[in-house]
Amino acid sequence: MRIPLPLLDVVLTLVTAFAIGAVVMWISGYDPIMSYRSMLFTPLLDYTYFFSALAFSAPIVLTGLTFAVGLRAGLFNIGAEGQVYMGALGAVVAAYITKSSLALPLALFIGLTLACVWSLVPALLKIWRGVNEVITTIMMNWIAYWVVIMAVSTVFTNPLQPEESIKTPEPARLTPLVAGTDLTAAVPLSYIIALFVYIFVKYSVWGYRISISGQNPIVAKSYGIEPMRSIMLSFLIGALTAGVAGVMQVVAKPPSYSLMRNLANVYGLGFDGITAAMLGRGHPIGVAIAALFLGVLQEGARHMQIEAGTPFEFVRIIQGVIILLLAIQMLKKT
């Protein structure tokens, strides 16, 4: 059996990245073997921890899709981070408006609307003024950061627990599918959305238009496809998936069901999505698999910090190295 080259690439990348990571750990005085053991094996050997890894992977699948769909349209949409914040804010606003089970659909509605509004700014600036989306999405991320922090520390603050926002009302919560874990319906939902996005980009007319515009806007134009519409559409799809991720981080995250005042439970998901999208080579199914891997890393990092004392942030170093190696490997294809 021949191993497909892209898969070999990814495996080689991961091995190299972990080797470099080991050197970093060793230099900074931590035990790489013990760290890796608790990071990689603990989440895989206990079902509670594995379900927790799955729960970690769910929002990463969605933010990964944001970036992957952007890539298809030839965009570097790094706006998922801010759109996740806005989605989460939407869920909090819904909880503020009503205490009934209506809060759930309302959370999705407000959260997705806010996320779309957030992506509309870079989309329109790109279309009307040709502004580079990397700069605008980052600026929108920072604006979202301060908007949401302000909202959570003022109107939506929880008087009983000032460190977090008001909680999603009980009837509107997604509860664990397996008791004692944090595996909620958000996990299957995220993977189903990935499947839908895959079908959309692969088999729908609009998905095809997005790909053509991304590969060559001039060719697209000559086929009668308006590249600007594809750009707008891919921004909006990205905002929807990132928005769902944000909403779910509030309505489907036991035990708190709230948004932390320092945004701890939504921070960094956009960046993880970039890694997932790169590692999954921009393919929605690949993104889902990569997100699962990152979910295991996230869960593993908690155990690494407890068992080996190695700081949690190490995971992000590994992610950076992985992407750097992926940047190099592109050369063999072209």
Place this chain on the structure above:
Amino acid sequence: MTELLLLLIIQALLASVPILLASLGEILMERSGVVNIGLEGIMLLGAFVAPLAVDYLRYRVGMWLPDLVWPIIAMSAAIAIGASVGLIHGYISTYLAGDQIISGVAINLFAAGAVAYGIQAYWGVAGYKQVPDWAKADPMWVTVFTFIVAGIMWYVLFKSRVGIIIRACGEDPDSAYNMGIDVYKVRLLSTIIGSALASLAGAYLSTAYLSVVTKEISAGRGFIALANVVFSNWNPLLAIVGAFIFGFFDALSYWLQTVGVARYEITRMIPYIATLLIVAGVIGRAKPPRAVGKVFRRE
């Protein structure tokens, strides 16, 4: 009130320095044809490594060195780390024909992780470390140095032979190559120097301007610098003007906090909103080097 206004102007000047330094670095790189969106990460690394290096060395080399030396060592360490990252990014972008944007994204991600990890690993605190007085440089020094660099870079890029070579690599690398210029080497060197400047911008933040290292110390300034490069039309002298405008809004956000007119969350949004507006307003006339971000291959 006049005192407060004067303070605002001085603060704007000081706030513009990191943006200007990083912009100058990016202008050099992009003029040679390499785009580096990892500015943010390089700044962050510089901000972390500068105090780290002096902390480490002071303990080991001894206290006998005069105090004047430490800030210089800190800045040099930042320059060294910036140059190393520039070497990696430049090598990927030139000899390895890698994707420059992906490499830049990787630098940002890596730096965000490495600095958060490093602060925890070295000082044992979660993401926030005060820089001791003896490691601090006078911000005015760096400010003067930065303006001199801007002048030199303008002169080199537009008035010297070296500048023509650098710009040729960014505009039309094929012709440059046919004229006998080693495009790879020019691009690599420009990227190394440019990244070193961005890293120095970070060192300025931690050891001169804010006297603290945090895991988010660059706070989007790297991307604001990218916006400034576009604003300045890839011209080092115009970059001074742009950096002052961006620096003004950065300083304004802190100044409004001191005056106490609005919640700090609102004032902290100002630099980013201003960047969006400025970029949206001026982008039409911007003309990037033609071959920027494109891989060059020898025929």
